[in-house]
Amino acid sequence: MSDRVVVFESALRCPVCGVVKVETMPTDACWYFYDCSGCGVVLKPKPGDCCVFCSYGTVPCPPVQLDGKAADCCAPSCANSTQSGS
Numbered sequence: 001m002s003d004r005v006v007v008f009e010s011a012l013r014c015p016v017c018g019v020v021k022v023e024t025m026p027t028d029a030c031w032y033f034y035d036c037s038g039c040g041v042v043l044k045p046k047p048g049d050c051c052v053f054c055s056y057g058t059v060p061c062p063p064v065q066l067d068g069k070a071a072d073c074c075a076p077s078c079a080n081s082t083q084s085g086s
């Protein structure tokens, strides 16, 4: 695991209507809410996921790509629940 190639495009698939749309992810944050362009539903991450890209995208958000689920991303609950202490 030496090369860290981060993918910034993720295809979000709406679980309601099935529309897939490729979105470009921000580098240092992720999206907690996403408005589906197909049916207009507001998607939120599944439990345990920090953002909609991790739940519905083909690629998880950049912080998670680099550091896994313990990434210090935009969701406070994510950081709090993954602290193991060391």
Ligand SMILES: [Zn+2]
Residues within 6 Å of the ligand: 014, 015, 016, 017, 018, 019, 036, 037, 038, 039, 040, 041
């Ligand atoms: Zn939809």
